[in-house]
Amino acid sequence: MKMVAGDHIQIQKYSIMPEVVEELKRMKDIGLPIAAMGLVGYLKNMISVACMGRLGALELAGGALAIGFTNITGYSVLSGLAMGMDPVCSQAFGSHNLPLATLILRRTVLMLLCASLPIGLLWSNLEPIMLGLQQKPDITRVASIYCQFALPDLIANSLLHPLRIYLRSRGTTWPLMWCTLPAVILHFPIAIFLAFNLQLGVPGIAVATVVTNFNTLLFLLCYMFHTSTCPEPLCVPLSSPPSFESTSNVSMGEEWGTLLRLALPSCLAVCLEWWWYEFLIVMAGYLGKPRVTLATSAIVIQTTSLMYTLPMALGASLCTRVGNELGAGRPRKARLASLVAMGLAIIASMVGLLWNTIGREAWGRVFTQDGEVLELTMAVLPIIGFCELWNYPQTTGCGVLRGTARPGIGATINFYSFYMVGAPVGIFLAIVLKVGFVGLCYGLLAAQVACAISIGIVICKTDWERESLKARVLAGTGRGGSTHEDQIKTKCEEEEAEFLKEVNMEA
Incomplete structure (x- = not known):
């Protein structure tokens, strides 16, 4: 019996649908806990800011300055450097090279601890x-005290970031x-007790944040050691760890070089995007009615931070799935994972657009009752909604870049999108054409559009076999004649033979 072209298309359609459904389930299992964790982290930050507001205007201003400074110089750097372990760790779990996953975890922790010293x-x-930057002395003094008491948080984050990536790379996200x-x-209760009952003020809030992160670290370590068994990566001896390269005579310096070549661009990509939002706040202070524009910029930052939790979770899930499948030698499934995730990102971005457009007044009233601030907030939130329409796919697509090492x-795209496109457009509209804060938001939109289009082109041109x-x-599985490579080849051949068998049976 002959099979016409339409029948062949129907067979392909039915054969791929179960894989799409399975991929959606895996994305849900990995991404849902990450999104929930992001919302919980957002709640922690809101509690800290609310406590500062209760202490007084000076404490709120100093605390806000300190949080912005620590984000720019510390947390963004540690978070970005930790992402360097994403491709190696996810691909190592995909190829069942468990000692390498543990090795990269330990080296990343050491790298972050070293980076914490200059920070x-x-x-x-x-x-x-x-x-020296002409900030007010009283606000600066409060911010300086906060930073000094927050110093131990660098140690907590140097351990937390790698552990989270390690567990996510093996698909263990609910415990996170x-x-x-x-x-x-x-x-x-810790923040209330330290800041108000003990009357420590801003230092008490900083200490509460440190204690919370160390509590999270303690719970994670207890989980890992309680659930670990002898075959687990943390129990595997590292007397002869696999190297990053295919040859056996690669030095430790070259292996560290490979890790740094992944970590430094990841750090730069994260910092360039984080810093642009700080640039948005700084520029808002130079516009007319700085009280109104700065208050609106704070609401915009809170809105984008909340909206970021979902694409961040999708990007992290996609990084894990792409890395796992490539490490296991299944490029077709890695490509399918990227298509499914990007489709989810586009659907979610439309929800973000509707939220910022339809609910802009109700959301604005959550933060302010000031008429001028509320009016400007309602004017810019629809623009932020269009930003999210592009931000969701570009943040999710960054997961492909991380998963493929x-x-x-990503760093190059972020640089020219935010600083060669977004910043000039924003400054021109806000200052030259005197559009004001709305012009800065259009600059953010231009940056997100350029970034999303660029990442989309890169993904479309990805050679998954390569x-x-x-x-x-x-x-560490690319050594010629390795047993694992033969297993991957055999598995791919079996999948291809099974598909051809289904086609012949339908024919």
Whole structure:
């Protein structure tokens, strides 16, 4: 019996639908806890800011300055550097190279601890730096005190970021959320007790944040050691760890070089995007009616932070899925994962657009009752909604770049999108054409559009077979004649034979 072209298309359609459904389930299992954890982290930050507001206007201003400074100089750097372990760890779990996953975890922790030393020195000298930038002495003094008491948080984050990526890379994400939730629940009474009952003020809030992060770390470590068994990665001896390269005579310096070549561009990509939002706040202070524009910018930052939790979870899930499948030698499934995730991102972005457009007045009243601030907020939130229409796909697409060990491309795209497109457009509209804060938001929209289009082009041009071969080398399974490589080849041949068998039976 002959099979016409239409029948062939129907067979392909029915054969791929179960894979799409399975991929959606895997995305849900990995991404849902990450999104929930992001919302819980957002709640922790809101509790801290609310406590500062209760202390007084000076404490709120100083605390806000300190939070902005620590985000720019510390947390963004540690978060970005930790993402360097994303491709190696996810691909190592995909190829079942468990010792390599543990090795990259330990080296990333060591790298972050080393990076914390200059960051801590910078935080300790916040006051002279801010005074040199003509900041008010009383606000600077409060911010400096906050930073000094927050120094131990660098150690907590140097351990938390790698552990989270490690667990996510092996698909264990629900424990991440359940370990974070009780720590954040405890954050509220701890912050109240230290800041108000003991009358420590801003230092008490900083200490409460440190204690909360160490509690999260403690819960994570208890989970990992309680559930670990002898075959688990943390129990595997590392007497002869696999190298990053395909040859056996690669030095430790070259292996560290490979890790740094992944970590530094990842750090740059994260920092460039984070810093642009700080640039938005700074520029708002130079516009007319700075009280109104700065208050509106704070609402915009809170809105984008909340909206970011979903695409961040999708991007992290996609990074894990792409890395796992490439490490296992299944490039077709890695490509399918990217298509499914991007489709989800586009659907979710439309929800974000509707939220910022239809609910702009109700959302604005959550933060302010000031007529001028509310009016400007209602004017810019629909623009932020269109930003999210592009931000969701571009943030999700960054997961492909991390999962395929191409963070340098992401850093390059972020640089020219935000600083060669977004910043000039925003400054021109806000200052030259005197559009004001609305012009800065249009600059953000231009940056998001350029970034999303660029990342989409990169994903469309991705050679998945080539990325699979690169993953075998990076994950330590690319040695010629290795048993694992033969298993991957055999598995691919079996899947192809099974598909052809189904086609012949339908024919």
